[in-house]
Each structure stands twice: as C-alpha cells, then as structure tokens.
Amino acid sequence: MDLSSVSFTEKKYNNRLLLTQITALLKSGSLFQIRHFIHELYPAETAHLIESLQPEDRKKIWAVIPPDVMGEILVQLHVEVAKGLIEITGQKDLIKAVESLESDDLVDLLHVIPEPLYSKVIASIGVQERSRLEAALSYDDDTAGGLMSLDVLTVQATQSLDEVLQDLRRRTFIPKATDNLFVVDQLDIFQGVLPLSVLLTRDPLVMVAESMDSSIEGIPCQMSAEEVALLFEHRDMLSAPVVAENGRLLGRITVDDIVDVIRDQADRSFRSMAGLSEEQDMFSPVMISAKRRAVWLGINLVTAFMASWVIGLFEATLEQIVALAVLMPIVASMGGIAGSQTLTLVIRGLALRQISGINAVQLFKKELSVGIVNGVLWSFVVASIGGIWFHSIGIGLILGGAVIINLICAAFAGASIPLILQRMDIDPALAGGVLLTTVTDVVGFMAFLGLATLFLM
Amino acid sequence: MDLSSVSFTEKKYNNRLLLTQITALLKSGSLFQIRHFIHELYPAETAHLIESLQPEDRKKIWAVIPPDVMGEILVQLHVEVAKGLIEITGQKDLIKAVESLESDDLVDLLHVIPEPLYSKVIASIGVQERSRLEAALSYDDDTAGGLMSLDVLTVQATQSLDEVLQDLRRRTFIPKATDNLFVVDQLDIFQGVLPLSVLLTRDPLVMVAESMDSSIEGIPCQMSAEEVALLFEHRDMLSAPVVAENGRLLGRITVDDIVDVIRDQADRSFRSMAGLSEEQDMFSPVMISAKRRAVWLGINLVTAFMASWVIGLFEATLEQIVALAVLMPIVASMGGIAGSQTLTLVIRGLALRQISGINAVQLFKKELSVGIVNGVLWSFVVASIGGIWFHSIGIGLILGGAVIINLICAAFAGASIPLILQRMDIDPALAGGVLLTTVTDVVGFMAFLGLATLFLM
Numbered sequence: 001m002d003l004s005s006v007s008f009t010e011k012k013y014n015n016r017l018l019l020t021q022i023t024a025l026l027k028s029g030s031l032f033q034i035r036h037f038i039h040e041l042y043p044a045e046t047a048h049l050i051e052s053l054q055p056e057d058r059k060k061i062w063a064v065i066p067p068d069v070m071g072e073i074l075v076q077l078h079v080e081v082a083k084g085l086i087e088i089t090g091q092k093d094l095i096k097a098v099e100s101l102e103s104d105d106l107v108d109l110l111h112v113i114p115e116p117l118y119s120k121v122i123a124s125i126g127v128q129e130r131s132r133l134e135a136a137l138s139y140d141d142d143t144a145g146g147l148m149s150l151d152v153l154t155v156q157a158t159q160s161l162d163e164v165l166q167d168l169r170r171r172t173f174i175p176k177a178t179d180n181l182f183v184v185d186q187l188d189i190f191q192g193v194l195p196l197s198v199l200l201t202r203d204p205l206v207m208v209a210e211s212m213d214s215s216i217e218g219i220p221c222q223m224s225a226e227e228v229a230l231l232f233e234h235r236d237m238l239s240a241p242v243v244a245e246n247g248r249l250l251g252r253i254t255v256d257d258i259v260d261v262i263r264d265q266a267d268r269s270f271r272s273m274a275g276l277s278e279e280q281d282m283f284s285p286v287m288i289s290a291k292r293r294a295v296w297l298g299i300n301l302v303t304a305f306m307a308s309w310v311i312g313l314f315e316a317t318l319e320q321i322v323a324l325a326v327l328m329p330i331v332a333s334m335g336g337i338a339g340s341q342t343l344t345l346v347i348r349g350l351a352l353r354q355i356s357g358i359n360a361v362q363l364f365k366k367e368l369s370v371g372i373v374n375g376v377l378w379s380f381v382v383a384s385i386g387g388i389w390f391h392s393i394g395i396g397l398i399l400g401g402a403v404i405i406n407l408i409c410a411a412f413a414g415a416s417i418p419l420i421l422q423r424m425d426i427d428p429a430l431a432g433g434v435l436l437t438t439v440t441d442v443v444g445f446m447a448f449l450g451l452a453t454l455f456l457m
Numbered sequence: 458m459d460l461s462s463v464s465f466t467e468k469k470y471n472n473r474l475l476l477t478q479i480t481a482l483l484k485s486g487s488l489f490q491i492r493h494f495i496h497e498l499y500p501a502e503t504a505h506l507i508e509s510l511q512p513e514d515r516k517k518i519w520a521v522i523p524p525d526v527m528g529e530i531l532v533q534l535h536v537e538v539a540k541g542l543i544e545i546t547g548q549k550d551l552i553k554a555v556e557s558l559e560s561d562d563l564v565d566l567l568h569v570i571p572e573p574l575y576s577k578v579i580a581s582i583g584v585q586e587r588s589r590l591e592a593a594l595s596y597d598d599d600t601a602g603g604l605m606s607l608d609v610l611t612v613q614a615t616q617s618l619d620e621v622l623q624d625l626r627r628r629t630f631i632p633k634a635t636d637n638l639f640v641v642d643q644l645d646i647f648q649g650v651l652p653l654s655v656l657l658t659r660d661p662l663v664m665v666a667e668s669m670d671s672s673i674e675g676i677p678c679q680m681s682a683e684e685v686a687l688l689f690e691h692r693d694m695l696s697a698p699v700v701a702e703n704g705r706l707l708g709r710i711t712v713d714d715i716v717d718v719i720r721d722q723a724d725r726s727f728r729s730m731a732g733l734s735e736e737q738d739m740f741s742p743v744m745i746s747a748k749r750r751a752v753w754l755g756i757n758l759v760t761a762f763m764a765s766w767v768i769g770l771f772e773a774t775l776e777q778i779v780a781l782a783v784l785m786p787i788v789a790s791m792g793g794i795a796g797s798q799t800l801t802l803v804i805r806g807l808a809l810r811q812i813s814g815i816n817a818v819q820l821f822k823k824e825l826s827v828g829i830v831n832g833v834l835w836s837f838v839v840a841s842i843g844g845i846w847f848h849s850i851g852i853g854l855i856l857g858g859a860v861i862i863n864l865i866c867a868a869f870a871g872a873s874i875p876l877i878l879q880r881m882d883i884d885p886a887l888a889g890g891v892l893l894t895t896v897t898d899v900v901g902f903m904a905f906l907g908l909a910t911l912f913l914m
Contacts, residue, residue, distance in 0.1 A: 015687055015810035023815040044691035052811035054819045165657070174654035177695055179636065196653055197631035200622070230472055233720065234501035236713040238634055238695055255712050256693040262716065263690065266723030267805065273730065274801035275794070282806050286823060290830035293798050297791060297835055304790040305842065311783045318779050325775050325782035326768045329789070329898070333761040334754060337732070341750050344731035348724065349739050353472035354509035358480040362511045366743060373747035378754055385762065441786070 018045070019052050026057050035064040043069060047076035050085075054283045059088060070097035074112070075105040078280035082112050091117060095124055102175075103129075104149035104257070107136045136251070144228050145221035147261070148242040148251030151175040154184045155194060155208055162204035164194070177254040179238040183212045190218045190241050190249040218243030221250055225261050230353065232258040269351060272429035273344075275299075299434055307332070307441035314449035317457055323390045324452050327399055330382060331448045335406035335440035338374060342367045342414025343436050347428045350418055364415045371411025372404075379403040394456050402448035406440060413439040475502070476509050483514050492521040500526060504533035507542075511740045516545060527554035531569070532562040535737035539569050548574060552581055559632075560586075561606035561714070564593045593708070601685050602678035604718070605699040605708030608632040611641045612651060612665055619661035621651070634711040636695040640669045647675045647698050647706040675700030678707055682718050687810065689715040726808060729886035730801075732756075756891055764789070764898035771906035774914055780847040781909050784856055787839060788905045792863035792897030795831060799824045799871025800893050804885045807875055821872045828868025832861040851913050859905035863897060870896040 018041075025034050038046055038061060046065070050058050050073070062085050065073065070093060074082045086094065094113070098106060098121050110133070113121060122130060132150055139145025153175065155164050164181065168174070180193035192214035202211055218241040219228060232240070232255055239254045271277055275296030279289065311318070311328070318325050346363065349355040355363065379400035387396020417435050418428035475498075482491050495503055495518060503522070507515050507530070519542050522530065527550065531539045543551065551570070555563060555578050567590070570578060579587060589607055596602025610632065612621050621638065625631070637650035649671035659668055675698040676685060689697070689712055696711045728734055732753030736746065768775070768785070775782050803820065806812040812820065836857035844853020874892050875885035 014684065016813045019813040042692050048691060052816055168657045171658055174658065176693060178654065200625045201628055201631065227471065233716050234505060235499050236633060259690050259716060259719065262719050270727055270805060271801060274797045276798055276801055282802060282811065282820065283823060286826040286830060290827045293827065294831055294834060297794055297831055300790065300794045304787040307786050308783050315779050315783065318782050322772050322776045326765050326772065329764050329786065330761040333757065337754055337757045340731045341733055344728060344733055345739060348727060354739065356473045356476040359509055363739060366740060369743040370747045370750065373743060374751050374754055377751060
C-alpha cells in the first residue's frame with residue numbers, strides 16, 4: 001500500500017484508513033514506525049484503534065505507548081478491553097498513568113483497577129485530593145455525580161468582571177470546555193453562571209452579580225445519566241454545574257462526557273437486542289464470547305422447545321395433513337416480524353422518555369390498528385398462495401385466519417411487553433425480543449394447527 | 458394529579474414527568490395554562506414533547522406557540538413530524554419562523570419547506586445572505602458542509618490579542634459554543650485557531666500569530682457526518698472549522714449538532730434492524746405506518762415461503778416421521794439467534810469504522826470458532842432432549858447434527874452478509890436481518906430434513 005498518495009488531512013481523519021495502516025505496520029513495520037504512528041494520534045483515537053485489533057496486536061501497540069499517555073487511553077476503552085491491558089501493565093507504569101489523569105477520568109479508571117493495585121494508587125495520592133476522590137467514587141457511575149469532574153472555576157458575585165479577568169490571567173490553564181464560570185457564595189452554594197462571552201463583551205467595571213445568569217439551575221447529583229444527556233441535547237449546553245441537595249456546588253459535567261454517554265447508551269441498546277449486552281469487546285476470547293452467547297441461546301432454546309411442544313399437541317392432525325407442516329413456519333415468521341416492528345418502536349420511545357401513561361394507551365391503539373390492517377392485507381395474500389399451492393380452499397382460509405390472529409397478537413405483545421418489563425425494572429431491549437418470539441411462535445402454531453384441527457379434521 | 462408536590466428542579470428536568478403533565482393539561486387544562494407551560498420550555502424540549510403526542514394534541518400545542526419560536530422547534534423535529542406541522546401553519550407565521558433562525562438551522566428547515574412557500578421564503582431574504590444560503594444548500598445533508606453554520610468569528614494573525622479583545626467587546630453577541638476564534642489571512646484561507654482560554658490568560662500585547670494553534674486543520678467540507686462525529690468524539694472538540702479544497706474557511710461545526718448526528722445515527726440503526734428505517738414518527742397515521750411496514754412484511758414473506766418450499770421438498774419424509782415436523786423449528790430458531798448475534802457485532806463494528814480488510818478476516822475466524830463451540834455444546838443438549846422426547850437415538854443424532862451445521866452456517870452468514878452489503882453500498886442494518894434469516898431457515902430445514910431423509914428413511 002502506498003501511503004504517500006493519501007493527503008495529510010485524509011490520512012489523519014479517516015478511521016478506516018488508520019486501521020488499514022496500523023494493521024499493515026503491525027505486520028511488517030518496525031517498532032519505531034509503530035511508535036511514530038501512534039504518537040501522532042489523540043488518546044481516544046488510539047483507544048478506538050486498539051479496540052479494532054485482536055489481543056496480540058493490542059499488546060504490541062500497548063508496548064510502545066509512554067506511561068503518561070496510558071491513563072488517557074485506558075479511560076476511553078471499554079471496561080473489558082481496559083482490564084485486559086491493565087493486567088499486562090507494570091505497577092510503576094500504572095501509577096504513572098493514573099497520576100496524569102484529571103479527577104473525573106481518574107474516578108472512572110479507579111472503578112476498573114483491581115486490588116491490591118487500587119490501594120497502592122489511592123495511597124500515592126495526596127490526602128486532600130484523596131478525600132475528594134473518595135467522595136466522587138461514592139456516586140453511581142450512571143448518575144450526574146458519577147459523570148462530573150471536580151475541576152471547576154468559581155467566582156463570587158461580589159467581584160467585578162475586571163477582577164475575574166485578572167484572576168484568570170494569573171492562571172496558566174483553564175479546564176477544557178469552559179464556557180461558563182460558576183458563581184458561588186462563601187458557603188460554596190451555587191448561585192448562577194457567568195458566561196465567558198459576557199465576560200468578554202461587557203464593561204469590566206460591572207459586578208459579577210449584575211452580569212451573571214441566575215436562571216440556570218444546578219443538576220442534582222442523583223439525576224440519571226440518561227436524563228442529563230437529554231438535558232444537554234435539548235438545551236445545547238457545553239457544561240453544567242452539579243449540586244448537592246443543599247445547593248452546594250459539587251462539580252461540573254462537560255459535553256464531551258455526554259457524547260460518550262449517548263454513544264454508550266445507543267451501543268448498549270443495539271447490542272442488547274441480540275443478547276450481546278455484555279459483549280463490549282469485538283475480539284473477546286472465543287471461550288468467553290461463546291459462554292456469554294450460550295446463555296442467550298439457552299434461553300431461546302426454552303422458547304423453541306415451547307413452540308415444539310405446541311406443535312406436538314397436534315401430531316395427529318399433522319400426520320393427516322402434511323401440508324400444515326410445510327406452511328406453519330410462515331404464520332410464526334410473519335408474527336415475529338410484525339411484532340418486532342412494534343417492539344422496536346416502543347423500546348425506542350421508552351429510551352427517549354417519550355412514552356408515559358396516557359400516550360402509551362394511544363400508541364397501543366395505533367399499533368393494534370396497524371396490526372389489523374396488515375393482518376387483513378397479508379392474510380389475504382398468504383391464504384391465496386397457500387390455497388393455490390396445496391389446491392385447498394380450506395388450507396388457504398385457515399392459513400389466512402391464523403396470520404390475522406397472530407399479527408394482532410404480535411402488535412398486542414410488541415406494545416405491552418416493553419411497558420411491562422420497564423415496570424419490572426428489566427431492560428426491554430434485552431428481554432423483549434425473546435418474550436415476543438415466544439408469544440408469536442406459540443400463538444402462531446396454536447392458531448394455525450388449532451384451526452386446522454377444528455375445521456379440517 | 459397534584460403537581461405542587463414536585464420540586465421545581467425535578468419538574469423542569471424529568472422528561473417523563475413533563476409528558477404526563479402536558480397530557481393532563483391537554484385533557485382538562487385551559488389554553489392559557491398550556492401556553493404558560495410551553496413557554497417555560499426550551500425549543501428542543503417542546504419538540505421532544507410534540508413528538509411524544511398524537512397528531513391532534515400536536516395541533517393544540519402548535520396553536521399556542523408564537524411564530525418567532527416555531528422555527529427553532531421545527532428544526533428540532535424529525536422531518537416527518539415537522540412536515541405535518543408546516544402544513545397547518547399560515548404562510549406569514551412560517552416566514553416569521555424562518556426569519557428568526559440562524560443560518561445553519563435555516564438551511565436545515567429549507568430542506569423541508571415545500572414549494573411555493575420555499576421560493577417566497579428565499580425571496581424574503583436579502584441578496585447577500587441568499588447567495589450564502591444557496592451555497593450552503595448545495596452541500597449534502599450528511600456531510601461536514603451540510604452540518605456547518607456560517608456564523609464564524611475570525612481574526613487575523615497580524616492583530617494583537619488586545620485588538621482582538623477590543624473587537625470582541627464591540628460586539629454584543631458571540632455565537633454559541635465559541636471556544637476558539639478562527640485565524641484567517643486576507644484571502645480567508647484558514648490558518649489556525651486562537652482559543653478563548655489563551656486570549657484570556659496571555660499577555661494582551663502578544664500577537665495572534667504567536668498565540669494561535671496552527672496544528673489544527675480544517676475539516677474538508679465533503680467529509681461524511683459520521684466521520685466528523687467520530688472526530689469530535691475522539692478529540693473532545695466543541696467546535697471545528699470547515700474548509701473548502703483550497704483551504705478557504707467556509708463555516709463552523711459545533712458540538713451540539715454533533716450530539717444530534719450521533720443520536721440520529723444510533724436511532725436509524727436501531728430502527729433499521731426491524732425494517733422501520735423510514736418510521737421516524739411514533740404517531741404517524743395508521744395507514745401510512747401500515748403501508749411502510751407492509752413492505753417489510755412482504756419481503757419477509759418471500760423468505761418464509763422459501764423456507765416452506767424447502768420443507769415441501771421433504772413432504773414424503775414428514776409423512777413418515779411426524780416428529781420431524783415437531784422438532785424442525787428448533788434448528789431454524791437456534792441458527793437465527795446465533796446468526797443475529799454475529800450479525801449485530803459486525804454491523805456495530807462497521808458503524809464504528811472498526812472493521813477493515815485484515816481484521817475482518819480475524820473477526821471472521823473468531824466468530825466461526827464461537828459458532829463451532831456453541832454448535833457442539835447446544836447440539837449435544839438439543840440431541841439429548843429430542844432423542845428422549847421421541848424415544849429415538851436416530852432423531853436425536855440428526856437433530857444435533859443439524860444444529861451444528863446451522864450454527865456454523867449462521868456464524869458464516871452473520872459475519873459475511875454485512876461485509877458484502879457494505880461493499881454493495883446497502884445499509885447492513887436494514888437488509889442484514891432478512892438475508893440472515895433466509896440463510897438460517899433454509900439451511901436449518903434443509904440440514905435437518907435432509908439428514909433425516911438420508912439416514913432414517
């Protein structure tokens with residue numbers, strides 16, 4: 001592959017190209033070339049590449065990464081991949097990696113580090129910083145408290161803008177994504193924000209109290225990460241203050257962490273639908289991967305045997321009319337597809353918090369109507385084909401009847417299963433599909449073979 | 458419902474609670490109360506609520522929204538929902554709605570507005586602004602050009618920081634998400650960025666040329682929105698310059714638009730897996746919804762009839778051994794589940810740009826290994842249960858053999874189908890599932906009934 005023909009911009013920005021290049025280098029390049037290649041990347045880009053590679057290649061890359069960059073890469077990796085690399089990292093390097101991190105990243109990483117290393121890392125941190133960290137560690141990962149960083153710039157309402165500007169000028173560093181300074185009183189109670197844009201455009205002699213926006217409220221530290229994400233999305237925020245119940249400013253959430261929350265949430269839903277909720281690592285070892293998926297296959301096997309049992313109830317009928325065995329998968333399959341359309345729509349609505357009480361009933365009615373319309377339409381088509389194929393009006397009518405019944409049941413099940421699961425605090429994306437299939441298989445076979453036994457025997 | 462018991466913060470932030478409140482108000486509240494309720498919300502929050510409601514309720518809410526806010530709400534709505542509301546909005550109100558928008562939002566909305574209104578809106582815009590807009594409209598929605606806003610603050614490398622600060626102070630307004638000022642030369646060629654944090658912390662007498670970061674490159678206007686999103690994610694950016702091929706600065710992309718890209722992309726993949734790719738509106742009219750889903754059901758019916766045709770080939774065998782009809786759905790179902798696990802993993806990897814050439818082969822091998830391991834494991838279980846149920850070692854062995862064959866084929870198909878579809882420029886999330894099911898159904902029935910015909914007849 002000739003890399004020189006690719007323009008610089010394209011080379012740096014195209015993720016698939018980066019992957020092709022690094023795999024080529026891993027195959028035939030020198031350690032020096034690999035190191036040079038990785039050195040050009042941002043930590044998150046390196047993390048993204050590492051996740052794309054199989055374990056042996058990950059180790060090769062990890063070996064050329066300087067310890068002070070390791071930390072930033074580790075926090076960007078999925079937990080499973082990060083754990084694999086932590087295992088092969090020397091203790092000294094890990095402590096160096098941890099030391100280079102900002103507080104929110106450090107908290108994330110500490111969740112992954114195993115004992116006894118964890119205690120050693122904690123011990124290597126100063127006392128004051130340690131107590132702050134331990135407070136941060138007490139928040140659940142999936143809450144505003146778990147998302148927040150402790151690096152916050154605060155000002156007092158009694159300062160003038162000029163004083164604030166001078167204070168800033170004395171600092172050499174302003175935390176990333178700082179669009180607002182937070183105004184607090186002497187007890188650290190959050191009072192409002194002072195946007196940098198106001199600071200830059202208003203008369204410096206004006207007081208903070210007169211320039212600040214006190215309509216902004218702090219985010220309660222217990223709010224779920226998903227609600228926080230919707231809030232950032234809806235209000236186009238870059239950063240937001242997190243407060244304790246008494247109003248004390250605890251920290252700050254920045255939009256880059258929200259981007260990760262949205263990506264992770266979407267990724268989890270997508271994987272959950274196939275029973276892969278735990279499989280974060282594309283290249284997890286074969287046996288681990290097989291074991292996880294076996295659980296899902298086992299659960300589905302129970303469903304499949306239930307369907308078989310239903311069919312078994314009608315062995316006598318099947319012995320008489322073998323055409324039924326040929327056509328019965330059609331009924332189950334149509335129900336499964338129609339049901340999963342409704343299921344997907346409802347799960348999506350729940351994830352976006354767009355379903356609640358009253359409109360759930362309306363949605364339910366709408367989905368049932370769609371089920372009836374498509375049931376009537378397709379039962380007609382299926383009945384015609386089935387009837388002609390087996391030269392039997394009876395078989396056609398029964399096939400059509402079973403399809404209507406199953407499509408209506410499918411709409412019913414597809415709409416109600418996620419709502420019930422949500423009530424029971426079970427992830428609908430994870431368990432919804434298998435329950436739906438159980439319903440559509442059992443109802444499908446039961447309706448078709450039952451109708452046949454009643455009318456054709 | 459007693460709303461007074463809910464704390465202010467909770468009331469404002471909980472999306473599900475907002476929905477319950479507005480549906481209660483729509484049922485029994487006055488127009489004044491609804492107006493007051495909506496007035497407290499951000500445009501995107503109103504949009505989110507509108508999407509949660511059925512069409513009649515949407516109209517009620519739309520009627521209380523002032524025209525100058527309509528524009529900002531419309532751009533936040535899914536196209537389908539927005540079109541429905543545009544239809545019932547008076548022309549004067551729509552022009553007012555359009556006038557209040559920033560350029561990037563205006564471009565988005567113009568994509569949705571039908572003729573002859575479109576021409577009237579374009580005519581109502583000043584000549585200079587119009588030519589800028591028409592340039593922006595020429596970019597594909599899914600590219601950096603389509604995402605960018607034209608509101609950019611530029612400075613020259615030859616200015617001092619103090620001059621820049623004074624220029625800023627003369628403005629009353631700084632565009633949202635401005636963390637960097639863009640440095641351009643006299644021909645508008647992009648040269649680098651001047652971070653606000655540098656502007657605030659460095660000596661004002663220093664020149665822009667000495668303070669700017671010229672390592673930042675502009676994003677080519679043709680880059681795909683998905684690549685831009687990965688770039689923002691990996692580099693924690695808040696805003697980025699978009700440039701033409703000759704390096705001229707064209708506009709600016711901000712992180713809030715990236716958040717929408719990520720959410721939309723994830724939403725589309727999720728819906729596509731159930732053939733709902735066009736169904737953006739939870740409450741689209743029953744007949745429209747039924748029609749769209751009918752297409753998907755029809756495609757799947759072809760698959761189902763293919764499976765039936767395969768079963769039909771073995772009618773003679775089924776007539777002899779009716780137990781085969783009872784057990785055959787198990788083989789197809791296990792294959793479908795295992796295949797969709799592999800399929801999901803590969804589609805996800807492709808969407809994240811983590812699969813390319815060499816590692817595709819490695820992933821293929823790994824998935825095949827997982828398929829073999831689970832094939833062996835579950836064929837043993839299935840064979841035992843089937844054999845005991847029907848008191849036949851022969852049936853058990855054949856069931857087990859068919860499960861192994863189908864699980865290996867499922868892994869093969871699950872890994873290769875998305876790669877092939879991607880090559881053919883077809884969305885793997887949309888078409889992958891139905892193709893996979895075809896394979897696992899056909900192979901499953903063929904293997905099971907074929908083996909039975911060979912060995913039991």
